[in-house]
Amino acid sequence: MRKFSINRILTEDKAEYDSMSRNIYKRLPGIENFMVKQNDLALEENLDVMDKESLRLIHFNGEFLKPCPGTRRYICCGYQILNIGINCPMDCSYCFLQSYINQPSLRIFTNLKEKIRSIGQFIDDNPQNIFRIGTGEFTDSLALDYITGWTDFLLPFFSTRNNTILELKTKTTFVKNILKSDYRKGIVMAWSLNTPRIVGNEELMTAKIKNRILAAKKCQEEGFVLAFHFDPLIYYDGWEDEYEEVVEMLEKYIKPESIIWISMGSFRYMPQLKWDIKRRFPNTEIFNGEFVSGLDGKMRYFKPIRVEMYSKLSERLSKWHNDLGIYLCMESDDVWRQSFGWSPENTKNLSDYLDNRVRLLSVRSN
Amino acid sequence: MQKNQIKTVDLIVSISDIDLRPDGPFRMSFDFNLEKLKMSIAKYGILNPPYIVKNLDDSFSVVAGYKRLLGAKELGWESAECKLLPEDFPLLDALMLNLDDNLLHRKLNIIEKAMVIEKMLPFLKKDKIITDYLALLDIPANKQNLELYLRLSELDEQIKVSIAKEILSLRVADLMQNIDREHRLSINDLIISLKFSFNQQLQLFQYLTEISSREGRSIKNILNGSEINKILTDKKTNAPQKGKAITTALKKRRFPSLSEAEMAFKRGLSRLSLPSGVNIIPPAFFEGVNYKLEIVFSNGKELTGKLNNLNSLSGLIEVTEFWKGRGNS
Numbered sequence: 001m002r003k004f005s006i007n008r009i010l011t012e013d014k015a016e017y018d019s020m021s022r023n024i025y026k027r028l029p030g031i032e033n034f035m036v037k038q039n040d041l042a043l044e045e046n047l048d049v050m051d052k053e054s055l056r057l058i059h060f061n062g063e064f065l066k067p068c069p070g071t072r073r074y075i076c077c078g079y080q081i082l083n084i085g086i087n088c089p090m091d092c093s094y095c096f097l098q099s100y101i102n103q104p105s106l107r108i109f110t111n112l113k114e115k116i117r118s119i120g121q122f123i124d125d126n127p128q129n130i131f132r133i134g135t136g137e138f139t140d141s142l143a144l145d146y147i148t149g150w151t152d153f154l155l156p157f158f159s160t161r162n163n164t165i166l167e168l169k170t171k172t173t174f175v176k177n178i179l180k181s182d183y184r185k186g187i188v189m190a191w192s193l194n195t196p197r198i199v200g201n202e203e204l205m206t207a208k209i210k211n212r213i214l215a216a217k218k219c220q221e222e223g224f225v226l227a228f229h230f231d232p233l234i235y236y237d238g239w240e241d242e243y244e245e246v247v248e249m250l251e252k253y254i255k256p257e258s259i260i261w262i263s264m265g266s267f268r269y270m271p272q273l274k275w276d277i278k279r280r281f282p283n284t285e286i287f288n289g290e291f292v293s294g295l296d297g298k299m300r301y302f303k304p305i306r307v308e309m310y311s312k313l314s315e316r317l318s319k320w321h322n323d324l325g326i327y328l329c330m331e332s333d334d335v336w337r338q339s340f341g342w343s344p345e346n347t348k349n350l351s352d353y354l355d356n357r358v359r360l361l362s363v364r365s366n
Numbered sequence: 367m368q369k370n371q372i373k374t375v376d377l378i379v380s381i382s383d384i385d386l387r388p389d390g391p392f393r394m395s396f397d398f399n400l401e402k403l404k405m406s407i408a409k410y411g412i413l414n415p416p417y418i419v420k421n422l423d424d425s426f427s428v429v430a431g432y433k434r435l436l437g438a439k440e441l442g443w444e445s446a447e448c449k450l451l452p453e454d455f456p457l458l459d460a461l462m463l464n465l466d467d468n469l470l471h472r473k474l475n476i477i478e479k480a481m482v483i484e485k486m487l488p489f490l491k492k493d494k495i496i497t498d499y500l501a502l503l504d505i506p507a508n509k510q511n512l513e514l515y516l517r518l519s520e521l522d523e524q525i526k527v528s529i530a531k532e533i534l535s536l537r538v539a540d541l542m543q544n545i546d547r548e549h550r551l552s553i554n555d556l557i558i559s560l561k562f563s564f565n566q567q568l569q570l571f572q573y574l575t576e577i578s579s580r581e582g583r584s585i586k587n588i589l590n591g592s593e594i595n596k597i598l599t600d601k602k603t604n605a606p607q608k609g610k611a612i613t614t615a616l617k618k619r620r621f622p623s624l625s626e627a628e629m630a631f632k633r634g635l636s637r638l639s640l641p642s643g644v645n646i647i648p649p650a651f652f653e654g655v656n657y658k659l660e661i662v663f664s665n666g667k668e669l670t671g672k673l674n675n676l677n678s679l680s681g682l683i684e685v686t687e688f689w690k691g692r693g694n695s
Contacts, residue, residue, distance in 0.1 A: 275541070282544035288580045290622070290623050292650075293651060304690070
């Protein structure tokens with residue numbers, strides 16, 4: 001997989017003094033750096049293309065660690081988001097960021113390293129809690145790591161804590177930096193998975209599915225715990241056979257015992273996103289399914305379709321291994337029951353279930 | 367007070383020397399009817415002389431008064447008195463002069479607003495147009511709207527007319543740019559003939575494009591199919607009824623599983639023989655799990671009777687299964 005091209009750096013007030021910015025300047029020699037005002041759209045940044053070749057360095061004054069907002073009236077996993085930046089150099093047609101962000105360019109929060117101590121303090125002050133933290137909500141966890149050096153300090157920081165796991169979720173194969181690290185404990189390497197057809201048509205500039213799985217294999221061989229996310233599941237003629245192919249690839253290359261969890265989530269979107277997507281990807285086929293308005297206002301596949309996808313895919317995954325920690329992302333109690341025959345009933349119980357997976361894993365790795 | 371007055375020269379100009387092409391540099395008139403204006407010109411002449419500028423080839427461009435000159439030309443006038451702007455008069459100022467002149471006495475239609483914005487573009491940065499001019503044109507000031515109006519210039523003439531007449535929703539017109547010309551004109555024709563509301567237009571467009579994508583058929587093929595044709599040729603229904611019937615038929619085709627579930631639920635309910643004035647309402651799209659029971663009654667005796675009746679309905683226990691194609695079969 002090729003590295004992404006960065007054409008210019010836009011440095012906001014204060015960000016130039018952050019250590020991450022200095023490292024980025026060093027890692028991108030010859031790339032022109034423009035000083036810009038906070039929140040100013042600079043130099044004709046284009047929201048339509050989301051300006052994915054400009055790196056905007058921001059001294060971020062907001063909260064870095066926040067609970068995932070989840071969604072109303074559906075069961076969520078109780079994840080914590082470490083907000084390292086917003087926007088991603090890859091271009092998935094279904095990406096919610098197209099409607100979510102109102103400013104273009106790849107936005108990197110350069111004071112993360114300086115702020116992370118206070119996050120550590122918060123985690124250490126709550127030793128009874130398990131913190132499942134991820135950086136892959138508003139950006140890809142690894143796509144820009146070769147520029148930002150995120151994992152250089154995030155791995156040692158989280159790996160040395162007993163009540164925390166850091167999940168790095170990616171659609172890339174950029175694991176070189178990770179593999180060089182000495183830290184394994186508490187680090188979960190996660191890949192988003194989809195069928196080759198969806199990857200080819202809808203996940204532009206991402207790594208091919210086989211290459212993602214091969215990167216996962218390498219990480220597993222080097223002692224990392226793995227996770228996979230079948231999200232978004234897309235329904236189309238032939239979906240079942242093609243998701244089966246992906247599971248076959250997992251079977252071929254991955255040892256299931258050290259998988260901490262596998263999530264599934266069907267494609268869902270806020271109504272406005274459809275128009276943003278259709279404008280940027282007029283030929284996309286992701287809206288061909290039967291979508292209805294969900295209880296939270298997001299559009300989802302008609303319930304029997306979701307149940308069919310979840311039950312068939314989980315059945316297939318369970319044939320591979322019966323302890324994969326399969327869970328559903330943002331689904332209702334009755335969809336859980338109809339798909340799996342059981343339900344955590346609420347977000348707290350799903351959180352407990354996943355926290356126990358973390359505890360079990362640390363017992364195993366001890 | 368005289369400080370900003372423009373120095374013009376009064377001039378009788380031959381109309382044939384004036385560029386009256388519809389795409390002139392300062393033009394902002396689209397889809398207009400000249401008849402009333404012509405009647406006025408015929409009766410009183412041109413009350414306010416048009417403003418013109420001289421071009422390098424000695425012809426003239428109209429800055430303000432395009433319709434007046436066009437009306438005069440159609441009335442067979444050979445010349446008209448005009449106000450000639452100085453040769454160094456800035457083009458942007460000329461455009462603004464015409465805009466002010468228009469805004470003072472009429473409301474621009476959407477296509478005319480798009481023409482104004484497009485003509486500003488060579489002179490002004492997009493940010494400036496957004497902050498200083500969109501509100502003046504009664505357009506919410508943001509980049510998305512600017513881009514939307516700029517895209518309108520690409521539209522087909524027939525579609526522009528539909529927008530200008532406010533028959534076609536701007537949103538749907540914009541979305542139609544992503545489909546082939548032949549298909550968007552078919553949709554435009556259908557919308558005009560059946561007078562679809564803006565909401566119906568959006569539904570129609572979504573259903574047609576998504577059915578096309580799902581079934582691998584062209585939009586024209588769907589519209590020319592027997593299902594739609596039967597509705598269109600039904601002599602017993604009027605235009606709004608035809609429009610509703612088309613959207614209903616397309617919805618059923620677009621959402622086969624949901625439609626089947628809705629029908630199955632209705633069938634199940636009808637087999638139950640609920641007492642009159644009693645209805646069971648499923649959750650929207652069957653997404654939630656809570657159903658509603660609605661009982662219309664005018665006194666306690668009637669309510670008790672209906673409740674007793676309901677209590678004796680053996681199939682009621684299966685009511686939440688009806689839409690799944692199970693229960694009471």
